[in-house]
Amino acid sequence: MQFALLIYESPEAFAMRNNEDPDPYRGAWRAYYKSMLEAGIYLGGNPLELPHSGATVAVRNGTRRVQDGPYADTKEQLAGVILLELPSRDVALEWAARCPAVTVGSVEVRPLAPETKRRIEE
Amino acid sequence: MSDDNNQEWTHRAVERIARESYGRLVAYLAAHTHDLASAEDALSEALLAALTAWPRDGVPQKPEAWLLTTARHRIIDRARHENVVLASEHTLTLMRTNGAEAPAAPEFPDERLKLLFACAHPKISADMHTPLMLQAVLGLEAARIAQAFLVPASTMGQRLVRAKGRIREAGVPFEIPQKSELPSRLDAVLEAIYAAFGIGWDDMAGASERGRELAEEAIWLARVLLHLMPDEPEVRGLLALMLHCEARRAARRGFAGRYIPLSEQDPRQWSLPLIEEAERLLAEAAERRCIGRFQLEAAIQSVHAERAHGRRTEWPAIVAFYGQLLRIHPSLGVSTGYAAALGEAGGAEAGLAALNAIDLQAASAYQPYWAVRAHLLERLGNTAEARDAFDRAIGLADDPAIRHFLLNKRG
Numbered sequence: 001m002q003f004a005l006l007i008y009e010s011p012e013a014f015a016m017r018n019n020e021d022p023d024p025y026r027g028a029w030r031a032y033y034k035s036m037l038e039a040g041i042y043l044g045g046n047p048l049e050l051p052h053s054g055a056t057v058a059v060r061n062g063t064r065r066v067q068d069g070p071y072a073d074t075k076e077q078l079a080g081v082i083l084l085e086l087p088s089r090d091v092a093l094e095w096a097a098r099c100p101a102v103t104v105g106s107v108e109v110r111p112l113a114p115e116t117k118r119r120i121e122e
Numbered sequence: 123m124s125d126d127n128n129q130e131w132t133h134r135a136v137e138r139i140a141r142e143s144y145g146r147l148v149a150y151l152a153a154h155t156h157d158l159a160s161a162e163d164a165l166s167e168a169l170l171a172a173l174t175a176w177p178r179d180g181v182p183q184k185p186e187a188w189l190l191t192t193a194r195h196r197i198i199d200r201a202r203h204e205n206v207v208l209a210s211e212h213t214l215t216l217m218r219t220n221g222a223e224a225p226a227a228p229e230f231p232d233e234r235l236k237l238l239f240a241c242a243h244p245k246i247s248a249d250m251h252t253p254l255m256l257q258a259v260l261g262l263e264a265a266r267i268a269q270a271f272l273v274p275a276s277t278m279g280q281r282l283v284r285a286k287g288r289i290r291e292a293g294v295p296f297e298i299p300q301k302s303e304l305p306s307r308l309d310a311v312l313e314a315i316y317a318a319f320g321i322g323w324d325d326m327a328g329a330s331e332r333g334r335e336l337a338e339e340a341i342w343l344a345r346v347l348l349h350l351m352p353d354e355p356e357v358r359g360l361l362a363l364m365l366h367c368e369a370r371r372a373a374r375r376g377f378a379g380r381y382i383p384l385s386e387q388d389p390r391q392w393s394l395p396l397i398e399e400a401e402r403l404l405a406e407a408a409e410r411r412c413i414g415r416f417q418l419e420a421a422i423q424s425v426h427a428e429r430a431h432g433r434r435t436e437w438p439a440i441v442a443f444y445g446q447l448l449r450i451h452p453s454l455g456v457s458t459g460y461a462a463a464l465g466e467a468g469g470a471e472a473g474l475a476a477l478n479a480i481d482l483q484a485a486s487a488y489q490p491y492w493a494v495r496a497h498l499l500e501r502l503g504n505t506a507e508a509r510d511a512f513d514r515a516i517g518l519a520d521d522p523a524i525r526h527f528l529l530n531k532r533g
Binding site (some may be wrong): 022024027028030031032033034035036038039040090093094097098100103 | 272273486487510512513514515516517518519520522525526529532533
């Protein structure tokens, strides 16, 4: 099964990205990334730039709306996505619990929906 | 004892009496109906009824008997209400024994042992043994159990319902196994209690925070089991093992929750009464001259506990105990522990050689393996490989305090 770990971080955690090395948070991420690679479960993923760098597009009643920043204005914002190949949701939750972001934000575990994709590809 | 302590002690004592009754009552009801879910439902209804009745009428002289009678009535009422044909021999028995007079305490047999064996029955999937016991015998809520097992509360709730359904439908017996079956069946019970304790690994670097909140519950379960099976040395071994580890609880965390590994703990912070109790249990178990996995694990902790008396750790003794464990109960944890002990007793080189003999595939997501490896490589001055192993150990840690500890070691 393939899972997405959706990493949410607080503004404080986003700010830590500018810390000088050696930085414990970055060190923990480096180690986490390495563990996923070595365990042979890592499919892909990337961190995202800061929330304000984005823009949200929607069309309603024929009118196109473009809004600066993310769609939802919440304290924790999407900060990255990791795709993993794992045997079960329980194992996915174990990997989420190891993610350094859980202490400064949260990690949502969602299975990918290959069936939905297949219907698009038809 | 300060007032606060006294109050807390009283509170705990009351909680424990309630807990003991819960398990005894569920066990008695379920042993007759073979329906764990309905026994639990009936008892929670009886407890609710007590909340209204007791303040009004006063606490009955035999609160357990009162709860039992009320719960039985609920089971029978529900069976009638649902128009269920009372075909079940057990339910009929339950009805017949439901005399007008509530039974006195001695006539109300303790069926918890049967309940423990039912929860850890081979027909129930092994990963549900512990959650079932925690709920059925101790009355813990699904949400609390879920937290310790790192699954959402709703998921754990569903799994518990399914497991109880399985007990009923697969006809899991509520009985004490025959002598020929006993060792393996008892092993499953002990294993489930130990899993609740939540530490497969207490030493070098790895104590997982997960499940630790259940440590007291696990010790309580082991005490119940010892009370019910006083002649089984492995029960004593398990309780001794858990008490040794529990004795170090206060020493395991330093300022601001900093993780302190066993080797750096201040033995003056260990609980001497718990250590003494553990030692006594282990000595009693040894008298039976029937060694087992839990006695060996407790013996290892007993060697570590020598530091409480100002003595050095006898690593060769620990190596010998791990060697025996490898023969009778091999596991990844035991192999890793053996390598770590060898690293202390016979030098880092020997430890690393033992570690290299472990299947790398199996160890790829096993945190303690990488922590021990990092520690040994560092001692050998192999900094580059040590950093690599530290990274693996850090990346696999799910306890922020341990992650922090290892990050500092890695440098």
